[in-house]
Amino acid sequence: MTITQAKPPAPPRPERSTLRHGISVGLARRAWLRLSGLLSLPLFWLVVAYLGALAAMFVTAFWTIDSFTSELDKTFTWENFRTLVGKPVYRTVAVRSLVVAAGVTLIDAVVAMPIALYMAKVAKPRTRALLVVLVMTPLWASYLVKAYAWRVMLSGDGPVTRLVGTVGEPLYGLGATTVVLAYLWLPYMIIPLFAGIDRIPNSMLEASADLGGRTWRTYRSVLLPLLAPALVAGSIFTFSLSLGDLYTAKIVGGTTQLFSNVIYDNLVTANNLPFAAAAGAFPVLVMVIYLAAVKRTGALENL
Amino acid sequence: MILSRAARIWLGTLTSLVLALIYLPLAVVIINSFNSSRTFAWPPPGLTLAWWGKAAQSQGLRDSLWNSIQAGLFATLFALILGTMLASAVARFSFFGRETLSLLVVLPLALPGIVTGVALSNTITTVLHPLGISAGLFTVVVGHATFCMVVVYNNVLARLRRTGGTLEEASADLGADRFRTFRLVTFPLIRSALLAGALLAFALSFDEIIVTTFTAGNFKTLPLWIFENLFRPNQAPVINVAAAALIVLAIAPVWLAHRLGGDAAGGRL
Numbered sequence: 001m002t003i004t005q006a007k008p009p010a011p012p013r014p015e016r017s018t019l020r021h022g023i024s025v026g027l028a029r030r031a032w033l034r035l036s037g038l039l040s041l042p043l044f045w046l047v048v049a050y051l052g053a054l055a056a057m058f059v060t061a062f063w064t065i066d067s068f069t070s071e072l073d074k075t076f077t078w079e080n081f082r083t084l085v086g087k088p089v090y091r092t093v094a095v096r097s098l099v100v101a102a103g104v105t106l107i108d109a110v111v112a113m114p115i116a117l118y119m120a121k122v123a124k125p126r127t128r129a130l131l132v133v134l135v136m137t138p139l140w141a142s143y144l145v146k147a148y149a150w151r152v153m154l155s156g157d158g159p160v161t162r163l164v165g166t167v168g169e170p171l172y173g174l175g176a177t178t179v180v181l182a183y184l185w186l187p188y189m190i191i192p193l194f195a196g197i198d199r200i201p202n203s204m205l206e207a208s209a210d211l212g213g214r215t216w217r218t219y220r221s222v223l224l225p226l227l228a229p230a231l232v233a234g235s236i237f238t239f240s241l242s243l244g245d246l247y248t249a250k251i252v253g254g255t256t257q258l259f260s261n262v263i264y265d266n267l268v269t270a271n272n273l274p275f276a277a278a279a280g281a282f283p284v285l286v287m288v289i290y291l292a293a294v295k296r297t298g299a300l301e302n303l
Numbered sequence: 304m305i306l307s308r309a310a311r312i313w314l315g316t317l318t319s320l321v322l323a324l325i326y327l328p329l330a331v332v333i334i335n336s337f338n339s340s341r342t343f344a345w346p347p348p349g350l351t352l353a354w355w356g357k358a359a360q361s362q363g364l365r366d367s368l369w370n371s372i373q374a375g376l377f378a379t380l381f382a383l384i385l386g387t388m389l390a391s392a393v394a395r396f397s398f399f400g401r402e403t404l405s406l407l408v409v410l411p412l413a414l415p416g417i418v419t420g421v422a423l424s425n426t427i428t429t430v431l432h433p434l435g436i437s438a439g440l441f442t443v444v445v446g447h448a449t450f451c452m453v454v455v456y457n458n459v460l461a462r463l464r465r466t467g468g469t470l471e472e473a474s475a476d477l478g479a480d481r482f483r484t485f486r487l488v489t490f491p492l493i494r495s496a497l498l499a500g501a502l503l504a505f506a507l508s509f510d511e512i513i514v515t516t517f518t519a520g521n522f523k524t525l526p527l528w529i530f531e532n533l534f535r536p537n538q539a540p541v542i543n544v545a546a547a548a549l550i551v552l553a554i555a556p557v558w559l560a561h562r563l564g565g566d567a568a569g570g571r572l
Contacts, residue, residue: 043404053422138329145329149546237413240414240415
């Protein structure tokens, strides 16, 4: 790199009493003005476009659709919620979705742990930087493409099917959906875990070793408790993303229906917006309970 | 030496194994885009470039690609403006409700995508449609910007926290006004974080399908087009090429963001 001597900076021009100067002084004197200026647009956006839309959804949830004219009937009724709670099929699908989301989270936590440990405590700085890129990259390689890749692998003619020895019979179903979701969201678990392990000073692990703790004991009694917030942060992503997913079940699920598919079918196929809005309350409720339950761990600050 | 030798070897083996597993499906797609068998028999009987030529001719693919680029650029622009403003407020001020606000920003990422999708779809039908606005590029951009904002916010916030406010104060002490300080001090400080955030926001928008499903109307983005053609056997070769191209295209922004930000592709999303 060549170093060129920069011209000595010109002495700052005396600020003239222009409009710009006036604004600048006004802003400098009044912190609240600066703050409200900065907050105005983003808050407007978040509150109107996002929270407003969510609120409107809960209003629509209490409406119905006229089955003859397909017009919205805007009289308040609990009918949609009664159907959702009353019909066994919705309960089955809801429980199935929760089990899948929990399964995906568990698989990801188990698979992510060794990688995160290796990245944070074993790999040398160069390898570690490379590993971070290697883990992050698939996250941005089209979601649809990855689900599709699994469809190819699990197809009647695909590599996995050949490996298992059931050629001609695609391996699509609930199991495939769970595995593919776990595959898709794995980086969301690895990254917070890696960051969490990285923050734990080596001296803690050394102290455990000095006190006679072997690798497994150190892992169980020192590392794991300290990692709880990171695990929770990762699980928010894997759980929420699984719960909100729509296409994986369509692509590798065979006839499997998850709760998101029910919402989609009601909105797009049956054109029943109020019922879809009411059904949308379920994932919101689950996530609100989940977030409230984990708030104490401090994981939310790690998102 | 904190981990036993055996433990380190174990961890290394597991890491390579999982990484191989992560990349295997992607490799299968890329190889299949050259597979000379029309039914994608495995292993491929031969390799061909014919599908790539055919894909380049596909009007549907080209149109949807252009739509996705437009949506991505606008969403990134909105996300940059909103995310930077919000990050500056949170980093440089302490005010009532700051904690709530920083939780509110990540909500679009923390709540399942289908919720955002249904909520926006409902808004389009019940509020925007009577006003004469129908689903299309605009609604897609609004939907995308809501969660793209988070990645810009995270990147800029991390940078602002790391640099502290002292440089801006020094600039003010030397007589620069607010605007000059922003132009000469703050902006250069956060420039690479902005660029990294923008790249990630674009990648996020480019790939999004769930919120898009509910906000797009007849505006077909690339993921929507791919899904529509996923189950049509005669389109399979073109889909394979599009998929392979997307994988390769995804590597560029992440790699760039990582080089630029340091904190960009690293610690968090």
